[in-house]
Amino acid sequence: xxxxxxxxxxxxxxxxxxxxxxxxxxxxxxxxxxxxxxxxxxxxxxxxxxxxxxxxxxxxxxxxxxxxxxxxxxxxxxxxxxxxxxxxxxxxxxxxxxxxxxxxxxxxxxxxxxxxxxxxxxxxxxxxxxxxxxxxxxxxxxxxxxxxxxxxxxxxxxxxxxxxxxxxxxxx
Amino acid sequence: xxxxxxxxxxxxxxxxxxxxxxxxxxxxxxxxxxxxxxxxxxxxxxxxxxxxxxxxxxxxxxxxxxxxxxxxxxxxxxxxxxxxxxxxxxxxxxxxxxxxxxxxxxxxxxxxxxxxxxxxxxxxxxxxxxxxxxxxxxxxxxxxxxxxxxxxxxxxxxxxxxxxxxxxxxxxxxxxxxxxxxxxxxxxxxxxxxxxxxxxxxxxxxxxxxxxxxxxxxxxxxxxxxxxxxxxxxxxxxxxxxxxxxxxxxxxxxxxxxx
Numbered sequence: 411x412x413x414x415x416x417x418x419x420x421x422x423x424x425x426x427x428x429x430x431x432x433x434x435x436x437x438x439x440x441x442x443x444x445x446x447x448x449x450x451x452x453x454x455x456x457x458x459x460x461x462x463x464x465x466x467x468x469x470x471x472x473x474x475x476x477x478x479x480x481x482x483x484x485x486x487x488x489x490x491x492x493x494x495x496x497x498x499x500x501x502x503x504x505x506x507x508x509x510x511x512x513x514x515x516x517x518x519x520x521x522x523x524x525x526x527x528x529x530x531x532x533x534x535x536x537x538x539x540x541x542x543x544x545x546x547x548x549x550x551x552x553x554x555x556x557x558x559x560x561x562x563x564x565x566x567x568x569x570x571x572x573x574x575x576x577x578x579x580x581x582x
Numbered sequence: 583x584x585x586x587x588x589x590x591x592x593x594x595x596x597x598x599x600x601x602x603x604x605x606x607x608x609x610x611x612x613x614x615x616x617x618x619x620x621x622x623x624x625x626x627x628x629x630x631x632x633x634x635x636x637x638x639x640x641x642x643x644x645x646x647x648x649x650x651x652x653x654x655x656x657x658x659x660x661x662x663x664x665x666x667x668x669x670x671x672x673x674x675x676x677x678x679x680x681x682x683x684x685x686x687x688x689x690x691x692x693x694x695x696x697x698x699x700x701x702x703x704x705x706x707x708x709x710x711x712x713x714x715x716x717x718x719x720x721x722x723x724x725x726x727x728x729x730x731x732x733x734x735x736x737x738x739x740x741x742x743x744x745x746x747x748x749x750x751x752x753x754x755x756x757x758x759x760x761x762x763x764x765x766x767x768x769x770x771x772x773x774x775x776x777x778x779x780x781x782x783x784x785x786x787x788x789x790x791x792x793x794x795x796x797x798x799x800x801x802x803x804x805x806x807x808x809x810x811x812x813x814x815x816x817x818x819x820x821x822x823x824x825x826x827x828x829x830x831x832x833x834x835x836x837x838x839x840x841x
Contacts, residue, residue: 422611426610426611427607430607431600432599434599434602440602440606441673441676443602444609444610444713447610448613448615448694448713451613452713454615514590514593514594517591517594518594518598521591521595536592537595537596539592564584564588564591568587
């Protein structure tokens with residue numbers, strides 16, 4: 411096996427896990443996330459001669475993944491809306507209902523309801539712990555856009571969680 | 583509040599990301615993503631394409647060169663990786679499609695691609711699933727089909743992915759005694775089909791047409807030739823065919839049945 415091929419195989423072995431977990435958090439669906447990662451790695455493979463000379467090939471792959479995720483958001487969104495009624499029926503919560511809702515589930519549900527760009531910024535920032543500058547590079551936007559998008563995303567999460575808590579605390 | 587929210591968000595993301603199964607990571611890590619280096623033969627002459635009718639226009643535009651869109655394809659079926667079949671089945675059956683109500687009959691795997699047939703006695707649907715690509719089609723006959731011993735009934739179609747890369751799907755019923763099917767394409771490529779349950783399935787990453795099939799029977803190898811056209815009788819019955827695309831699959835060319 412030539413060195414170029416060996417380098418790529420090593421890159422795949424080391425980067426797939428982070429790419430797949432990131433994709434899963436962004437698109438919220440495992441088959442879609444797997445497709446996204448495979449598309450990403452196919453693109454990286456096609457440009458590997460150039461990519462392998464980069465200082466951070468993983469950052470390049472992440473940029474492709476984010477670009478594909480944002481590009482495919484509309485299509486996945488349509489499909490998810492079709493499936494939501496079956497997969498995640500919103501039964502609502504009766505006032506005084508005693509079942510405890512896991513706080514993390516609430517947070518993830520609120521995150522899933524965000525626009526894809528806001529969700530992507532939050533995933534890159536708070537899951538991968540990327541500095542804002544690297545988030546900007548991954549999303550091909552300015553630092554200011556990253557800051558404002560993250561701020562809006564967090565504010566919306568906070569608002570959603572507050573509304574949910576208010577609804578659940580209404581006395582019977 | 584913001585700091586607390588950020589901290590909770592980090593924890594929730596970590597927790598949620600941990601739900602990704604290790605098998606999925608292992609499966610994606612083991613696919614062959616390298617571009618294929620197989621050279622396509624020169625484009626077919628227009629005269630030869632004329633017999634392929636509806637397929638011709640797409641075949642011409644798709645045969646321009648090899649692509650890495652179908653990296654991992656092999657002329658012989660490969661063993662599925664852990665979770666590959668279940669993942670493909672979940673995607674296919676989650677779609678609004680003609681698959682609903684039909685039992686899974688046979689699945690062909692080649693690298694990261696799966697090609698499945700769902701069928702009962704007179705209806706069938708196929709689902710082709712690959713990275714970023716899903717294509718579903720259906721064939722309905724007015725009555726149950728009887729395939730003579732030692733022969734096959736073929737349905738084939740040409741399609742494109744969203745990048746305009748050609749691929750072709752072939753499936754069909756096998757008559758009694760047929761235990762192996764190898765398709766010969768008009769560019770000389772031989773594609774071994776997956777055979778079982780009275781069906782065979784195969785696909786290849788080009789728009790090349792099937793010329794013949796070598797069938798393994800109890801009495802030896804038999805060659806069956808095909809002359810595909812857009813409207814061909816389906817045995818003694820007339821077949822209706824329909825196609826639906828989902829996911830990122832692009833347009834389709836033609837679907838015909840031939841004996």
